[in-house]
Amino acid sequence: MKRASETQIETREDSPQKILALEEDKVRSLFNPKIWDPEFQNKLKEEITDAKPYNWGTIRDLIDDDLLRAVRKEIETEIHFTKKETDIYKVNQSGDLANLSGLDWGDLSRLPNLYRLREILYSEIYRDVISHVTGAGKLSGTKADMSINTYTKGCHLLTHDDVIGSRRVSFILYLPDPNHTWKSHYGGGLRLFDSIIPNVPQSDPCAKLVPQFNQIAFFKVQPGFSFHDVEEVKVDKHRLSIQGWYHIPQKGEKGYIPGEEKEWVRTNISTLAQLESNVLQDYEFPKDERDILPYHQVKHFEKILTSGAKEGSVSVVSEDDQLSEQEMAYLKQYISEQYLSKDDISRLQAKFAEDSSLQLESFLNEEKSSLLRKLIKREELEKDCPYESRDVQAPWKTAVPSHKWRYLYIDGKSDENFKKESDILDTLNREELPNYELLKKTLEPLQETELALVELVQFLKSTIYKKYLTLLTSLCPLSEQFLVRRFRPGKDFTLATKCQLNPLLKQVDGFVDAVLEGTLCLTPSRGWESGEVGGYELYMADEEEPDEQAQDIKDASVYRSDDTGDSVLINQPASWNTLTLVLRDESVLEFVKYVSWSAKSSRWDIKSQWDVKCVD
Template identity: 65%
Template sequence: MKRKAPNTPVIQNAKQLALEEDKVKSLFNQKIWDPEFREQMKNDIANSQPYNWGTIIDLVDDELLRSVRKEIENEVHFTRKETDIYKINQSGDLANLSGLDWNDLSRLPNLYKLRQIMYSQQFRDFFAYITGSGKLSGKKTDMSMQHYTKGCHLLTHDDVIGSRRISFILYLPEPDRKWKSHYGGGLRLFPSIKENIPYSDPSAKLVPQFNQIAFFKVQPGFSFHDVEEVRVDKHRLSIQGWYHIPQEGEEGYVPGEEEAWISQNISTLAQLESKTLQDFEFPNAERDILPFHQVKHYENLLTTDESELESELVNALKLTEREIEFLAQYISPEYLTKEGLASLQSKFIENSFLEIESFLNDPKADLLKKLIKHVELEKECPMEAKNVEAPWKTATPSHKWRYLYIDGKPHEKFSTEEDMIENLTYEESANFKWLKETLIKDEKTRKENEAEIALVELAQFFKSTVFKKYIANLTLLCPLSEKIIIRRFRPGNDFTLATQCHLSEILKNVEGFVDAILEGTLCLTPTGGWESGEVGGYELYMADEGDVEREDTQLERDVEDATVYRTDDTGDSVLLQRPATWNSLVLVLRDQSVLEFVKYINMSAESSRWDLKLQWDIKSMDADESDEE
């Protein structure tokens, strides 16, 4: 809180705050009490797309709302908060106005008055009628303030928490200036392909203005929305709130209704962690199981007595000279020497992760940088899923992640998001060799896809038996499966949310199976300016502290902010954070207690974030050791 302004009126007691019905009505725009307006609103909301929502301009008495804005500017302190799902400025002890004591309220009389009329019987009845929501609680109030400045954003979610029935946002940007579309900060609404599967592209957008309210029925699995990034140095202030199911003693209370609602409707986070949605995720979580003879080869490698090998170099690396020559096509020479490999191996064994700078050799790295920069500078990047063309696809669903990817699988049956759902039973292993052949089928196609061809060739290299042998040397772990995808995260658009890794159900019975995956990220971002993390794009691994925390978000309780479920602060939970870089490989042994995400890429980033994501199910040569891990 800031210091009290000298002329702030003081509230003496609760009786002074009681507002009569006529006073409540007088503080709203009188049109909302007009039966004809109410009927029109009801009809518009019932027929709105992509779900039931609406907006009212000039909702509240102008003088009152200007006073509210002034009080917020003078009295409220906002703190920058950043998680995998948002970056916003939130009020601290004012996040929930119902928690304020009388001293706080005396400094915010107009804000408290606004809260009173917003949760008054008259306005709740109006909202319930036009939305068809059913009765709304006046006991349970849930209102907070958010201050969006340049770079702030809120990613896709459906607002399902506890007993909410209606979400609303009352906008308070500068009152005498129009907020323009290119400023960003718009409320975007997403249609759904099916329940819990939103499209990647929004179908409606509201550009906020002072004294305008936007609202929608909370429809589990359908009311998906986001707040696009604010792109300018302007202040987008808003008051957000929710109306809840009636509580005991209130009109419309139904015993057991709230409990049934909460048990049936899970939060966005719980949806993402539900195995029932894994079939609708692209790229999917399954990895290609390696042939038995390959696994046996790596197994023998890790158990062979070094005295049986022929040369000093092979003794050190358990790789033949021909294999080293093959690896040297891509890997920097320093990581193929006896000393280089031994150093990496010891670091991985000690820490269960590795950070390898300048992993690719100079000729390959220079070529890739040239080609990727050419794409960034000369080719228009599609920002909507409907415009993405082969060999790229859009990662879905958009409330879990959004980025472009190449997975080596056919594109024809997955050219639209509807196609993906319709072809769930269509299974094919990644085949980068086949994909490369389609990209070089003629001179025109080859010219248009030079960067993609080079990246596909790199993916082919990573899929080689020799490279997996190198990884086995590096980690002393035997790969059982693999998955390699090429990714591009576009500024102002792309991200992944924090989720657990997926373990193979098929391989769990393999002797020595480790309940973790070996995960690698080769970052190939050709520009600088990522180090501070301000533009996002960093990859973060963090401890999952919260079976208890995640359960709590689904219970009926007061929460500081309803969309918070992960925090990427610099506390003990952060295990590893890497900015977008050029030519660096990170290898992590990751079990299901470790969450990972790539932070939303800010509009001001100089380029996309490019990388290759590598995953292997693995086994240890010592079953007891694997149990320990």
């Protein structure tokens, strides 16, 4: 259906050129007149060229105010929003109108102003302005690509670069309450990230735009550089926006170059594809590296399992090849006795054999649990948590790159800094094994929390604990890795990733094509059970797109859905003193959901991984 003004124009006996001119005048009238001024355009182009950390720009009061207010009213009254959550975002999306290019524009009775807005945003004269000021080249008018989102309290979108398909320019048109100023402390800002090297963004943003009604932000999609996120909204207000992209010209359009889109897609790999293909793994810290255990340890664990197989079950007896009384006494220094009796171990072993997972609440005994809780709570209440990477002090480090994960961690290795490219490249050329005993000696007296956590890791790394683990799982550990982690509110997360098997161990007889993972969660605060503040650890089956077309149109910012359903295998909220053991193969994804500003504390845990073999 055409607008009334268009119908009137086309019934007049005018030349096609005259009709086009009138239509162009109508488009011009719905924008702020300043954007057609060559002086304004050239000044904006210069600002975009000089912008940091990459070429981006913004225009205030872009659209006719009456039109945009009418659009906002249509959206509020006619469009239903549903909260959607994945590992990379939480947002309210419009159901059938999530992508405006899919609408049937034959019936515009509900959304005439939204249709008009879409038409002018993809009009040739406006596209030419955006093309000129961004230096992006010609833009498609037929491949329209827009969506409507509203960010409410807790909503966010984590770091990504918008590289997917034929996108050439990204834009966000903001529609918060037109009668009130959106303030910086509300959150919801567009934050831009510099890159350490191409495809590796910094941990912290270096620029932020606080959105206002009738303001547009836009940038040329620059593979490996145009990293940005949407800051979590911290207040009970709606940050409504229209997100859209301009694409490479399609066949039949001005600027179309045969083969250009195919070459662009081939050479510019999306953020998601890069993370999944591991092309950036050299620049990822902490490393996914499990240290191979000594041969004599492995043989001892094999003997335990072989002995148990001959007896028909694994039992805890005072024999040299199993747990002695002294070893049981050692375990009781840390582990609750409810998990150490012969019957308890047999019960847990049977459950693990059936489910390939265990959740052990109150895992540490009361003495160790109380001490750790006291120390971690004091850390939360009395010490300032470093939120900028430059403020992070040893033994803590910041996980990078920020489009895969971000959290504080202790890995038992020497301190590293990731402020510039040379720091990362120096680290790439330095092989180092973790040494928690040496790290313990470097800790200062005031670092009581770190000392207690390092001592706990030393216990988990002990041969006796690994023997206990062997009994629980009937699996023989071949390698190990331990990380102490802290996920700060309003800052930290991990995106969904697959586990990586150790290629050096794949030829071992009985090697299991899976990784045994343990997460000892030590989060001292309450209020995590509902998942509203994030911080939960989720395991889910990897459900690949069934066809190439579906894969091609998948939004770069949509990684993995964590909606409840058959794909979710385990969803473990942050808690105090809970050990989760999971045998995870390469078809299972895992992530820790972004921790909201409204969480009452950081999420603390000790993450462990073991390559394993099956003896029987």
